Amino acid sequence: MTLPQTPRDDSPARGSSSVTQGGNREHTPHVPPEPAQGNYLKPRHLVMMALGSAIGTGLFVGTxxxxxxxxxxxxxxYLVACTLLVLVMxxxxxxxxADPSSGAxxxxxxxxxxxxxxxxxxxxWWAQIVVVVAAEATAAAQLVTELWPGLPQWAWALIFMVxxxxxxxxxxxxxxxxxxxFALLKVAAVVAFLVVxxxxxxxxxxxxxxxxxxxTEHGGFMPNGLTGVASALLVVVFAFGGTELVTIAAAETEDPQTNVARAIRTILIRILVFYVGSVTVMVLVLPWNNEGLSASPFVAVLTEAGIPGADVLMTVVIILALLSALNANIYGSSRMLFSLARRGSAPRFLGDTTGRGVPRAAVVASVAFGFVAVVLNYLWPETVLNVMLNVxxxxxxxxxxxxxxxxxILRRRADRAGEPSPLKMWAFxxxxxxxxxxLAAIVVLGLLDPSVRIQFIATFVLVCLIALACKLLIRGDDAAATRSATPAEDDAAPRL
Known part of the structure; x- marks a missing residue:
């Protein structure tokens, strides 16, 4: 599938006219293109970056x-959530x-x-990841402070952010x-856990x-009924957030058409094995109502298996997992901001890159809140993490x-045009x-759960506010250019 491409540098200048079929002239607005940043990521980077974003605290703690x-x-x-993740990815x-882009x-x-x-x-997405970056620095700082209390929590957060x-x-x-x-260490830890x-x-x-x-004991296989399964589904789905990072990295990968397709195929299999395999081991080794399992499942299982020093070992692994996710999310948020700037949706200077292809201004803007979080760690070290995660x-x-x-929508356009794709959704x-x-079922479940309902409503309000701001600030030229790049038969597609 080949998606409609962003206008190139050699497109007509703003306000110029171009000749169309029949000799008529039409006004062609100019939109700053989003250029390729360079092929600096290798296929192994792409695969491990995606795995690193998926294997984080959601697995090590959230399970x-x-x-x-x-x-x-x-x-x-987990099987339902993994099925959804596989289809989304x-x-x-x-x-x-089909169309590698930093804006994905x-x-x-x-x-x-x-x-x-x-x-x-x-x-x-940028706002979400910026907050997540701050939360990850805070969580890692909390854990390091527990192991080595010589430095205060805010100091560790500052060290990680810098x-x-x-x-x-x-x-x-x-x-x-x-x-x-970083990701390799996490994968090795999960593999070792599965082996043990x-x-x-x-x-x-x-x-x-x-x-x-x-x-089958301790209340049976489904002690809390279908309600418990549904509530757990919400926890599990949220743990998978961030796996979409691999599609952002595609724009800076060698031979993206081939390597993105390969990465998606291998990542999905590994996530299924790591998540479902780890949880299967947990529920087999310990009773589901074991207090240690709910607090730190990996530590509880390794301790039950007689592995000495499991608590310190897994704490170090979790710290590495957080730092890995921190690194990947700074990358992802900066590339999204870069893409928004190149499309005229953010200040233009955020779309500039260095000779090495690094959008430095976008990186600095994306980590700014993380440094604000350092101050918040100093003021409210006990509560800042939960507040940020709820946001x-x-x-x-x-x-x-x-x-x-x-x-x-885009697949239908490509199919009508007879355009091939290196990777296709099954049974489209x-x-x-x-x-x-x-997804709709999960939203309904969330609205029925009082502990999640407020979060869903807050997200809905945030989406509406951002959409309204974008609608009011959108440039007429940008809108016209987007419409001109869209096949006429798709004009009926919903537009907000």
Missing amino acids: GAAIKTAGPAVLIS RALGEMAA FSTYAGKALGPTVGRALGWL GFTVVNLVRVGALGEAEFW GILFLLDVLPSPTPGLSNL VGSTCLVVWGVALVSQI PWLSYFALAL
Whole structure:
């Protein structure tokens, strides 16, 4: 599938006229293009960056909360969430392989649904990730302070923010290499956990194995009923937020059409193995209502298996996971801001790059709130993390939903034009519709859950405010250019 391309540098200048078929002249507004930033990321960087964004605190910590909510039936929640993730990433991969862009889903939404939607989605995602960056620096600082209390929490947060800001300012290759090794350590930790868990269950280790008894005892496989499974599904889905980062990195990858498709295929398999495999080991090794499992599931399982120093070991792994996600999210947020600037949706200077292809102004703007969070860590070290996490809430559901709608529209355009694609959604359009139905069901579940409802409503209000601001600030020339790049038969597509 080949998506409508952004106007090139050699497009007519602002206010010029071009000759169309029949000799008539029409006004062709000029829109600043979004140029390729350079192929600085290798295929292995792309794969590990995506894995690094998926394997984070949602796996190492969040699984405990999900298990406590649903019991062993949390496996159903993970299978449903992983199915949704696979379909969303396949849809995003289809668009990214056909049209690599630093704006990724924001760019595709603009082409499919109009510039207001594209801008609003880009700004929404950027705002979410900027807050997540600050939250990750705060969480990592809290954990390091627990292990080494010599420095205050705010000082560690400052060290992390300065260090990874520098990494992102140097060159893209350095960033990719750092993320590769961070992600590799996380993957190695998960693989080691799976090996230890399997050996323990097979009664190879000295500690006695529970066999399969924990699946049926302590209230049965589904102790909290379908309500527990549904509530756990909300926890699990939120843990997968950020995996869309791989489509942003596509614009700076060698041979993106080939490597993005390859990365999407391999990433999905690995996420399924790591997440579902880890949770299966957890619910088999320990009773679902074990207090240690709900607090720190990896530590609880390794301790049960008789692994010494498991608590310190996993705390270090979680710190590395947070720092890996911090690094990747600074990258992702800066590239989204760069793309917004190149499309006229942010101050123009944010679209400038260095000779090495680094959008330094966008990087600095994207880490600014992280440094504000350092001050917040100094003032309110106990509460700042929870407040920031509640702000970003459920924005990933909005991103995924709009991405799926965009994929349906753009795929239909490409099919009508007979354009090939290196990666296609399976059973189109039915699986795309199925993914949208799953998302809708999750939203309904969230609205029925009092603990999540406020977060959903806050996200809805935030989306409306951002969309309204983008609508009021949108430039007429930009809107006209977007329409001119859209096939006439798609003029009926919804535009906000």
